[in-house]
Amino acid sequence: MEKTLIIFKPDCVQKKLVGTVLDRFERAGFTIVACKMMRLTPALLAEHYAHIADKPYYPPLVEFMLSSPVVVMALQAEDAVARVRAMLGPTDSRKAEKGTIRGDFGTDGRVNILHASDSPDNGLAEIARFFKSEEVLA
16 A cells, blocks of 8 residues: 655645545545645645745745645555556646546645645655654554
8 A cells, every 4th residue: 555645736626626635536546544634834734845946936835835735645545656647647737637636626836735646655755844753653
């Protein structure tokens, strides 16, 4: 079984879509192994997005991610990372097909409903970044 991290971004929370999006994951057979609502900090975002900190879109992304609380969740399933990413569609919601989460609810490349881990190793690292080991229940 593989684990992956997802972040229900500010647009998802503000549009009251958390339950709708979560329902898609549960119906697809994912198990929630950790979940919490939180306010992100600049320090946590700097660590999480260190790989893009030099990009011009980094400052607006941080501003967006700080704009409201988010819901952070770890999901578990066979091939969890690939399956979640397929359900999301491309990062740029304008290029995502209808029927994908970003195609149905996203706006663009930043306002795109969810962050999702991009590899099994990053999934484990991201889960450890956002959750204490005792908060992950599987």
